[in-house]
Amino acid sequence: MSNRLQKIADKNIKLSDVARLAECSTGTASRALSRPDMVSKEVIKRVQEAVEKLGYTPNNAAKSLRLRHTNIIGVVIPTIDHSIFAQAVSALENRLYQLGYSLLVTTSEFDFKRELQKTQLLVERGSEAVVLVGRMHDPKLYEFLAARRIPYINTYAYRPSEGHPFIGFDNAKATRQITEHLLTLGHTDIGVISGMTKDNDRATDRVAGVKEAYRARGKELPAERITEQPLTIDGGRDGLRYLLSRDKPPTAVVCGSDILAFGALSECTARGLRVPEEISIVGFDDHEMAAHLRLTTMQVPAVEMGQRAADYLVAKLQDRPVVDHVELEVRLIARGTAAPPKRKNARAKAEKSQ
Amino acid sequence: MSNRLQKIADKNIKLSDVARLAECSTGTASRALSRPDMVSKEVIKRVQEAVEKLGYTPNNAAKSLRLRHTNIIGVVIPTIDHSIFAQAVSALENRLYQLGYSLLVTTSEFDFKRELQKTQLLVERGSEAVVLVGRMHDPKLYEFLAARRIPYINTYAYRPSEGHPFIGFDNAKATRQITEHLLTLGHTDIGVISGMTKDNDRATDRVAGVKEAYRARGKELPAERITEQPLTIDGGRDGLRYLLSRDKPPTAVVCGSDILAFGALSECTARGLRVPEEISIVGFDDHEMAAHLRLTTMQVPAVEMGQRAADYLVAKLQDRPVVDHVELEVRLIARGTAAPPKRKNARAKAEKSQ
DNA sequence: TTGTAGGCGTTATCAT
DNA sequence: ATGATAACGCCTACAA
Numbered sequence: 222m223s224n225r226l227q228k229i230a231d232k233n234i235k236l237s238d239v240a241r242l243a244e245c246s247t248g249t250a251s252r253a254l255s256r257p258d259m260v261s262k263e264v265i266k267r268v269q270e271a272v273e274k275l276g277y278t279p280n281n282a283a284k285s286l287r288l289r290h291t292n293i294i295g296v297v298i299p300t301i302d303h304s305i306f307a308q309a310v311s312a313l314e315n316r317l318y319q320l321g322y323s324l325l326v327t328t329s330e331f332d333f334k335r336e337l338q339k340t341q342l343l344v345e346r347g348s349e350a351v352v353l354v355g356r357m358h359d360p361k362l363y364e365f366l367a368a369r370r371i372p373y374i375n376t377y378a379y380r381p382s383e384g385h386p387f388i389g390f391d392n393a394k395a396t397r398q399i400t401e402h403l404l405t406l407g408h409t410d411i412g413v414i415s416g417m418t419k420d421n422d423r424a425t426d427r428v429a430g431v432k433e434a435y436r437a438r439g440k441e442l443p444a445e446r447i448t449e450q451p452l453t454i455d456g457g458r459d460g461l462r463y464l465l466s467r468d469k470p471p472t473a474v475v476c477g478s479d480i481l482a483f484g485a486l487s488e489c490t491a492r493g494l495r496v497p498e499e500i501s502i503v504g505f506d507d508h509e510m511a512a513h514l515r516l517t518t519m520q521v522p523a524v525e526m527g528q529r530a531a532d533y534l535v536a537k538l539q540d541r542p543v544v545d546h547v548e549l550e551v552r553l554i555a556r557g558t559a560a561p562p563k564r565k566n567a568r569a570k571a572e573k574s575q
Numbered sequence: 576m577s578n579r580l581q582k583i584a585d586k587n588i589k590l591s592d593v594a595r596l597a598e599c600s601t602g603t604a605s606r607a608l609s610r611p612d613m614v615s616k617e618v619i620k621r622v623q624e625a626v627e628k629l630g631y632t633p634n635n636a637a638k639s640l641r642l643r644h645t646n647i648i649g650v651v652i653p654t655i656d657h658s659i660f661a662q663a664v665s666a667l668e669n670r671l672y673q674l675g676y677s678l679l680v681t682t683s684e685f686d687f688k689r690e691l692q693k694t695q696l697l698v699e700r701g702s703e704a705v706v707l708v709g710r711m712h713d714p715k716l717y718e719f720l721a722a723r724r725i726p727y728i729n730t731y732a733y734r735p736s737e738g739h740p741f742i743g744f745d746n747a748k749a750t751r752q753i754t755e756h757l758l759t760l761g762h763t764d765i766g767v768i769s770g771m772t773k774d775n776d777r778a779t780d781r782v783a784g785v786k787e788a789y790r791a792r793g794k795e796l797p798a799e800r801i802t803e804q805p806l807t808i809d810g811g812r813d814g815l816r817y818l819l820s821r822d823k824p825p826t827a828v829v830c831g832s833d834i835l836a837f838g839a840l841s842e843c844t845a846r847g848l849r850v851p852e853e854i855s856i857v858g859f860d861d862h863e864m865a866a867h868l869r870l871t872t873m874q875v876p877a878v879e880m881g882q883r884a885a886d887y888l889v890a891k892l893q894d895r896p897v898v899d900h901v902e903l904e905v906r907l908i909a910r911g912t913a914a915p916p917k918r919k920n921a922r923a924k925a926e927k928s929q
Numbered sequence: 930t931t932g933t934a935g936g937c938g939t940t941a942t943c944a945t
Numbered sequence: 946a947t948g949a950t951a952a953c954g955c956c957t958a959c960a961a
Contacts, residue, residue: 233723235954246932251956261930276722281701282639283954286937291636293679293700301665304658311655314682318693323700325647326680328668339672346647346677347635347701368630369587454867480863487867509834510864513808513841589938600948605940615946637938640953 234277242271254279285347294534295325295348297339299355299421303452303480305506305523306354309376312527313352320535333359333420344371350534356380356387357422372537376526377423381546388529388547392423395519395551396430396475397437399503402517402553403473404434407561408501411435412471413447414460414481424449427477427505446471450481457484458491465492472562473501479508482516486558497560507554515557522549588631596625608633639701648888649679649702651693653775657806657834659860659877660708663730666881667706674889687713687774698725704888710734710741711776726891730880731777735900742883742901746777749873749905750784750829751791753857756871756907757827758792761915762855765789766825767801768814768835778803781831781859800825804835811838812845819846826916827855833862836870840912851914861908869911876903 240250245264253260253268260268271277285291294317298306314324325343329336337359340351350371353362356378363385366373379391403411413431416424428447435442448463450456460481464471476482482504489496496502504511504518511518529547536543594604599618607614607622614622625631639645648671652660668678679697683690691713694705704725707716710732717739720727733745757765767785770778782801789796802817804810814835818825830836836858843850850856858865858872865872883901890897 233954236956237954247954248933248956249931252931255956259930264930276719278695278699278723280640280954281699282636282645283937284956285636286634286640286939286953287955287957289937291700301655301661301668302658304656304661307655307658307661310680311682314655314680318681318696323679323681323696325677326664326668327672327677328665341632342672342677345632345635346645365630369632454863483864483867509808510837513837590940591938601938602940602949603947606947609940613946618946634938637953638940640937640955641939641941643953 233280234275235280236277238275239268239271239277242275243267290349290538291347292322292349293325293347294322294350294352294531295327295340295343295346296352297327297329297336297343297354299329299331301326301328303478304508305478305521308523309527309530312524313531314527316528316531317535320531322531322535329354331417331420333357333362336420337362337365341365344369349538350374352376352530352534354378355422356383356385357420372534374530374533376530377521378426379546379548386533386543386545388526388533388549390522390549390551392426393430393433396427396505397434398430398551399505399519399553400431400434400475401437402555403475403501403503403559404438406473406501406559408471408473409440409562410469410471410473411442411446412464412474413442413477414457414464414474414485415447415449415477416452416456416481417449424477427475431475452478452480454480454484454487457481457486458488459484461485461488471500473559474503476502476504479504479506479511479516479518482518482558483508483510483514486514486516496558498563501559501562503559511554512556517556517559518554520552520554522551525549587634588629589634590631592629593622593625593631596629597621644703644892645701646676646703647679647701648676648704648706648885649681649694649697649700650706651681651683651690651697652708653683653685655680655682657832658862659832659875662877663881663884666878667885668881670882670885671889674885676885676889683708685771685774687711687716690774691716691719695719698723703892704728706730706884706888708732709776710737710739711774726888728884728887730884731875732780733900733902740887740897740899742880742887742903744876744903744905746780747784747787750781750831750859751788752784752905753859753873753907754785754788754829755791756909757829757855757857757913758788760827760855760913762825762827763794763916764823764825764827765796765800766818766828767796767831768811768818768828768839769801769803769831770806770810770835771803778831781829785829806832806834808834808838808841811835811840812842813838815839815842825854827913828857830856830858833858833860833865833870833872836872836912837862837864837868840868840870850912852917855913855916857913865908866910871910871913872908874906874908876905879903 237247240247253265327339351373354377375387376389379387379389415428418425432442448460450460485502504516507518507520591601594601604622607619681693705727708731729741730743733741733743769782772779786796802814804814839856858870861872861874
């Protein structure tokens with residue numbers, strides 16, 4: 222490497238360095254890279270060689286400033302830990318990459334205030350558009366995005382009447398469907414292990430769905446048949462313990478997520494309660510493990526949501542027409558953990574192990 | 576809102592707009608926001624009000640261009656789908672947020688070429704530093720980072736002799752330890768269900784660790800006792816099926832990840848093979864489910880790795896002193912799926928179900 | 930086809 | 946304490 226080259230290489234290489242080495246103007250070097258059709262083959266070659274030699278990487282800040290866009294999109298999820306979010310984010314990132322965008326990821330920890338802050342930060346850091354989870358957010362969040370005309374999309378929920386763009390599914394409808402499945406099997410005493418509903422419309426809606434199914438049959442779901450737990454296996458276990466400790470333990474349990482259902486299943490095993498003979502358990506998500514534990518559950522279209530969210534926002538950024546309300550299908554996957562009730566056994570066992 | 580205000584608000588608000596409304600110069604407005612100590616209380620107040628009124632968000636591209644840093648750090652992981660990576664990324668993001676940085680996330684799909692491309696893209700999009708998974712990468716990747724003096728850190732591996740910065744653990748040492756545990760229990764015929772080793776040094780090293788443990792006892796692990804499978808539950812099932820179909824089926828199986836172990840366990844259940852009485856199964860990761868399936872496994876310090884990676888890179892970016900080689904502890908968590916062998920039964924069953 | 934020059938929005942330097 | 950001004954690196958009219 223020549224001395225002169227060395228000297229250049231020691232600093233941060235910019236386009237003018239490339240141009241100097243390629244013996245052309247900066248403007249030409251720029252065109253050689255972004256619009257080769259406007260430049261002679263010879264010069265293009267020289268520029269490419271110079272880029273190679275110097276290890277030039279364009280300065281995105283300068284480019285963004287000039288072009289007024291960053292090719293960055295942000296996503297705010299409650300937590301990355303849940304495999305269901307991870308799947309969606311993964312699909313989102315993959316599609317964005319294909320479309321020429323990069324993904325800034327941040328978490329809200331199921332906290333509206335934090336979600337607002339993190340979204341603002343994402344925008345400050347260059348996000349041109351944002352993917353949100355759920356339908357409820359701090360009103361200031363919507364204001365913030367509207368004031369800056371920043372495209373956004375709500376996922377994991379579907380409530381077009383609220384006037385926001387949605388790509389997702391109706392959580393209440395989904396649990397209503399799964400509850401109806403249990404009611405049809407003959408269950409009358411159903412319990413609910415929900416995730417914490419604070420700042421979490423998905424959890425809230427899922428509980429509401431169970432209540433709706435009850436009401437549709439002219440009944441009411443007793444409040445003491447609902448328990449809120451952290452979204453962990455232990456949360457599921459604790460939830461089931463709680464439900465079984467009530468006066469009238471349920472013969473079937475709707476869980477707000479598969480993780481909770483795994484915990485509930487685990488507690489059944491520990492107690493020697495046979496599933497589904499003595500108690501039915503259903504989940505939500507269709508987690509990878511669900512199939513192997515024969516868990517009856519709702520399949521959530523995580524991958525499709527991620528992909529479509531990417532498509533939507535990029536189309537929006539490019540002023541292409543867009544469908545603001547996309548309801549995706551959730552599917553009840555009936556496996557082996559839900560069956561008609563055998564009340565007596567279930568209750569007897571529950572009382573015994575009390 | 577006044578007409579004039581409206582007019583300003585219709586465009587993208589910049590600092591000069593704020594300054595105009597606050598009746599001061601752009602420079603003063605800038606200082607009012609970033610170094611309030613240099614500005615009079617009055618002006619600060621006027622500027623803050625103007626910011627509020629106009630909904631001003633700083634243009635990060637301009638700021639980055641001027642300040643020559645972006646406050647963005649990138650991470651390239653093989654896939655987000657694995658909960659173990661998700662945990663680390665989560666911890667990484669949280670710590671980076673505390674330190675004032677945002678996180679660009681991308682995936683390599685266990686492919687060196689793609690890892691190189693994605694890393695380059697991350698840098699183009701403004702990453703000042705990058706977190707990598709594993710110790711082996713395309714040589715060009717190291718060249719690329721070195722040429723631009725971009726700080727990076729290898730995680731999920733530890734091999735200081737290779738001259739790169741590491742925050743992680745020695746995968747070979749870890750499986751060597753877990754294999755010794757099995758050997759000490761009395762097993763002599765051990766099988767391995769590994770993840771695909773192509774472009775994956777963690778998987779490669781984990782297999783190597785089992786071999787080392789064998790050699791330390793003057794034995795050799797037969798090649799046909801090793802099977803590579805995709806990192807899924809089905810991969811684990813297939814792996815176990817394969818191992819049990821060999822001439823001399825193993826009495827214990829080392830799995831390259833908990834997911835594979837779950838699959839192996841599932842296959843045992845399906846065959847009526849009792850664990851650990853008839854066959855021992857051990858995993859790697861300490862996945863949330865592992866405790867509930869009583870899986871003996873290696874605990875990986877995912878959260879600590881994520882946090883320390885953040886600390887390391889930020890310190891490096893700020894020219895603070897830094898420790899380049901941090902070996903984190905992995906811990907053997909002995910639960911219920913590993914016990915002394917009862918050869919005859921295991922082999923008989925295996926042959927029968929053939 | 931190529932070169933020149935202005936400006937994207939911000940901050941830091943240098944005056945005042 | 947404040948204002949004017951230059952510069953960060955790039956792209957794109959405009960001119961040649």
